[in-house]
Amino acid sequence: MYRYTPDDHWEQHLHASLGLPWPSQSWSEFWVVWSELLEELKGKGFQPGPATFKAYNDGDTGLVRAIWCLVRLLKPENVVETGVGHGLTSRIILEALQRNGQGHLWSIDLPPRQKVWKEQVGIAVGEKFGDRWTLIKGSSRLRLPGLFAQLGEIDLFIHDSLHSDRNVLFELTHAWAAVKGGGAIVVDDVDVNWALHLFEPTISSHASFICEAEPLRPDLRRFNHKGLFGIILKQRPALTVH
Numbered sequence: 279m280y281r282y283t284p285d286d287h288w289e290q291h292l293h294a295s296l297g298l299p300w301p302s303q304s305w306s307e308f309w310v311v312w313s314e315l316l317e318e319l320k321g322k323g324f325q326p327g328p329a330t331f332k333a334y335n336d337g338d339t340g341l342v343r344a345i346w347c348l349v350r351l352l353k354p355e356n357v358v359e360t361g362v363g364h365g366l367t368s369r370i371i372l373e374a375l376q377r378n379g380q381g382h383l384w385s386i387d388l389p390p391r392q393k394v395w396k397e398q399v400g401i402a403v404g405e406k407f408g409d410r411w412t413l414i415k416g417s418s419r420l421r422l423p424g425l426f427a428q429l430g431e432i433d434l435f436i437h438d439s440l441h442s443d444r445n446v447l448f449e450l451t452h453a454w455a456a457v458k459g460g461g462a463i464v465v466d467d468v469d470v471n472w473a474l475h476l477f478e479p480t481i482s483s484h485a486s487f488i489c490e491a492e493p494l495r496p497d498l499r500r501f502n503h504k505g506l507f508g509i510i511l512k513q514r515p516a517l518t519v520h
Contacts, residue, residue, distance in 0.1 A: 280475040282506055284490040295485040295511055296351055304350035308343050311373055337367040338491035341466055341507050348462050349374035354381050354433030360418040360449060361438035362387035365402040372407040382410050384425055388417045418449055426456040438466040446473030459514035469506040485511040
């Protein structure tokens, strides 16, 4: 485990790095969409929170807010994520893409073997995003290289699958090659391994942020400590003057 110092003002600094004012409209609209989504899920008898998908958490508020803003601000055509679980992060991405009027989400997930958990994969997504969402079943080590080869370039990558050093470094290495200049990478739970720290020499000239997650269920905070996630903005290549 590597000890990072989170940026308490990461949202302001993220917007500044993108050359955008803070607070942005995307930040304000997130809270409306997020509240409506949680109410929708509650109405269906599903209350997301920590350790609700086996031992794993649903997307923390800080993480999904960052992803929402990135999707709304970057206007991506191709978004790739690893790890789905109940699919709260997937749903937020899809809602943002829908508002953008463009873009597709490709999600890679290795479903649990137990039927009770397998049936819950992606349940937060619903049925209205069929034309914008492709769920690919399998491990990222097997599926990610082929997907990147198929897509050529992507605009946004989100890691939220197995958080081992080996797996995170594998995903980051392949994703960095696939993300175009002006795109971004989000890495969840950076505080549980050394992977992002080991990868930092690759991104030393690019803007990056360590952000503190906000538990989805404050009433269960004692079961869900404030973890950390990372954001990397990939610079566009410098123009060559002849």
